[in-house]
Amino acid sequence: MNAIEINSLTKNFKKSTAIDNISLSVKEGEIFGFLGPNGAGKSTTMMILTTLLKPTSGNASVYGFDVVTNPSKVRKNIGFVQQEIGIDEYLTARENLQFQCKISQIPKDQIQKRIKEVIDLVELTEKQDEQSITFSGGMRKRLDIACGLIHRPKVLFLDEPTVGLDIQTRRKIWQYIRKIHKEFGMTIFVSTHYMEEADNLCDRVGIIDHGKIQIVDTPQSMKNKLETDMITFSVIPDKVKKEQFIEKLKTLDLIKNIKINETNMTVQSSDSTLVIPKIFEISSEIGLSIDSFILNKPTLDDVFISYTGHNLRDDTNGKFNKRKEHNQSRRRGL
Numbered sequence: 001m002n003a004i005e006i007n008s009l010t011k012n013f014k015k016s017t018a019i020d021n022i023s024l025s026v027k028e029g030e031i032f033g034f035l036g037p038n039g040a041g042k043s044t045t046m047m048i049l050t051t052l053l054k055p056t057s058g059n060a061s062v063y064g065f066d067v068v069t070n071p072s073k074v075r076k077n078i079g080f081v082q083q084e085i086g087i088d089e090y091l092t093a094r095e096n097l098q099f100q101c102k103i104s105q106i107p108k109d110q111i112q113k114r115i116k117e118v119i120d121l122v123e124l125t126e127k128q129d130e131q132s133i134t135f136s137g138g139m140r141k142r143l144d145i146a147c148g149l150i151h152r153p154k155v156l157f158l159d160e161p162t163v164g165l166d167i168q169t170r171r172k173i174w175q176y177i178r179k180i181h182k183e184f185g186m187t188i189f190v191s192t193h194y195m196e197e198a199d200n201l202c203d204r205v206g207i208i209d210h211g212k213i214q215i216v217d218t219p220q221s222m223k224n225k226l227e228t229d230m231i232t233f234s235v236i237p238d239k240v241k242k243e244q245f246i247e248k249l250k251t252l253d254l255i256k257n258i259k260i261n262e263t264n265m266t267v268q269s270s271d272s273t274l275v276i277p278k279i280f281e282i283s284s285e286i287g288l289s290i291d292s293f294i295l296n297k298p299t300l301d302d303v304f305i306s307y308t309g310h311n312l313r314d315d316t317n318g319k320f321n322k323r324k325e326h327n328q329s330r331r332r333g334l
């Protein structure tokens, strides 16, 4: 059984369509990344999957339970760590977790064990009795994730878990997410607008833009499908030999495009491992020496541009965050 099934899901607000007829399956046990810019529809999709919002049309289910007709069953199986930090800053880490245990109806005799389990996992043991207002952003997020985990959900939803954190802290959070995934074997559905996050953390990624899913695949396979390795090299400036060289390169099927300027050339190819030896072969035939070369493999950025026609804007301070701040008090909703 798939952990999540989404069929032709649409959500209209008064003035906009937040998600537009999306369909998607998330396999049990995978880390699935939902990658898209501000306003793409990531949080709206997550709110529907976690039963906090109702769709306009279409349907979705988590472990076979429909999010509209069977919301209590869905809630039992999920944890939701929203984009805004949901912890109570005036409580200690331990008190926050105790509160979460209460609302998740964890049996009293298991509470201490569960708290120890998650607090050790996110490495906050030393700080457990300190008020969380004294915590750094990264520590707060770790506590927030621990709160979303304590009832051992089958699916953990993480809405932009590292937004606004510096790169070291972001990497640390990825490490915790991997650890959680390994230790609990749960399905993780994580939204992000960081390419690096999707690329490093996720087994599969769905690119969403303007409410529509553009592609779903593994990051590697998305990059491979682009078939655009870029090889840039510089040659000794000998005009005649350079022209002969270019003519020969043009005869190679594997080369899609050649860009030339004063000092270097860039060749676009579907397979650099075959093309690079050929380039050196031709250059030595002609007697033209290559000084240096750089190989650039396609990145997830290139994939994003190719499917959406634009760059992923790295803007975390847009108008959408205003609304999110307003929603801050809407915690996991469990």
Ligand SMILES: Nc1ncnc2c1ncn2[C@@H]1O[C@H](COP(=O)(O)OP(=O)(O)OP(=O)(O)O)[C@@H](O)[C@H]1O
Binding pocket: 013, 014, 016, 017, 018, 036, 037, 038, 039, 040, 041, 042, 043, 044, 045, 083, 193, 320, 321
């Ligand atoms: N409660 C709401 N009322 C009206 N419009 C909304 C509401 N929630 C979301 N929207 C709109 O739906 C669209 C998708 O918003 P959503 O929050 O799902 O995007 P997102 O991908 O999570 O963006 P971000 O990266 O900024 O968090 C946006 O145009 C937004 O303005």
Ligand SMILES: [Mg+2]
Binding pocket: 042, 043, 044, 083, 159, 160
């Ligand atoms: Mg969002």
